[in-house]
Amino acid sequence: MAKPVRTLLPFSLLLTVFLASLWLGQAAKDEDAAATAKVYKVLIIDGQNNHQWAVTTPVLRQALESSERFEVEVSTSPPKGADEGWDTWRPAFADYDAVLSNYNGELWPEPVRDAFEDYVKGGGAFVVVHAANNAFPGWPEYNEMIGLGGWGRRNEANGPYIYYKEGQLVRDDSKGRGGSHGKQWEFPVQIVDPTHPITKGMPETWKHAKDELYSELRGPARNMKVLATSPSKATKRDEPMIMVLEYGKGRVFHTPMGHADYSMQCEGFFTTLQRGTEWAITGGVTIPMPENFPGSDAVVLP
Numbered sequence: 001m002a003k004p005v006r007t008l009l010p011f012s013l014l015l016t017v018f019l020a021s022l023w024l025g026q027a028a029k030d031e032d033a034a035a036t037a038k039v040y041k042v043l044i045i046d047g048q049n050n051h052q053w054a055v056t057t058p059v060l061r062q063a064l065e066s067s068e069r070f071e072v073e074v075s076t077s078p079p080k081g082a083d084e085g086w087d088t089w090r091p092a093f094a095d096y097d098a099v100l101s102n103y104n105g106e107l108w109p110e111p112v113r114d115a116f117e118d119y120v121k122g123g124g125a126f127v128v129v130h131a132a133n134n135a136f137p138g139w140p141e142y143n144e145m146i147g148l149g150g151w152g153r154r155n156e157a158n159g160p161y162i163y164y165k166e167g168q169l170v171r172d173d174s175k176g177r178g179g180s181h182g183k184q185w186e187f188p189v190q191i192v193d194p195t196h197p198i199t200k201g202m203p204e205t206w207k208h209a210k211d212e213l214y215s216e217l218r219g220p221a222r223n224m225k226v227l228a229t230s231p232s233k234a235t236k237r238d239e240p241m242i243m244v245l246e247y248g249k250g251r252v253f254h255t256p257m258g259h260a261d262y263s264m265q266c267e268g269f270f271t272t273l274q275r276g277t278e279w280a281i282t283g284g285v286t287i288p289m290p291e292n293f294p295g296s297d298a299v300v301l302p
Contacts, residue, residue: 047077048105098125101132121248125280150179178218209266214256
């Protein structure tokens with residue numbers, strides 16, 4: 001004799017309740033994880049730059065703090081040519097999980113340089129944005145940290161010109177200037193290492209906001225890995241656009257993107273900066289890829 005159909009109903013109800021409890025339990029765990037996620041302290045250095053640092057520093061701050069994973073403070077150097085202030089300007093690097101440079105100007109006093117070298121070499125995180133790679137061409141340790149730089153009379157003596165050709169990294173030791181760019185445009189960012197924690201989950205190509213596409217960057221480029229490139233209309237080569245480095249026990253995240261506030265107002269830039277900063281601090285990335293991350297067709301605002 002066939003069993004009554006009604007005996008299946010309690011089982012299906014129990015299954016529904018069981019699955020719902022699993023979902024609610026996971027949701028609670030996710031909420032708890034988000035609530036207890038560590039918040040990292042970041043120090044932005046600005047005060048001198050051939051770009052509008054007073055305009056871009058607030059955007060950099062917004063980009064980091066909008067993730068709810070960073071607390072940001074700013075240390076502003078004395079202005080260019082100042083006779084006072086340098087003797088007392090002593091950023092407390094060791095108090096922060098990461099230092100982000102939005103600075104390109106006069107050489108820091110020796111005590112500040114020494115403290116910064118010790119900070120990064122000892123395991124501190126350093127984030128380099130756009131014109132910060134123009135800074136300090138005569139400071140060897142800084143150039144080791146950033147890997148590649150431009151301008152400041154940089155040339156082949158500062159290191160090879162690094163670019164990609166046909167998917168292969170090229171170290172070009174021929175003579176030439178260090179640093180150039182063409183007209184600003186909305187250019188594609190091409191992921192060359194999709195397995196790295198920073199770029200994992202990013203589309204193969206995504207469009208970045210109107211910006212200067214730095215090219216012909218030169219430097220020691222030791223302990224450096226290129227994660228993404230962009231095609232320069234000027235050089236007809238794929239130029240490094242997202243880089244990571246090691247310096248002593250410290251980690252460095254370097255992006256030449258970010259010429260102006262409108263260049264930074266890009267979901268791709270926000271996400272890259274957040275994930276790059278977290279990686280520099282921890283060596284891993286827990287900040288998720290946003291659903292509105294740009295594809296290859298259009299720039300997406302944060």
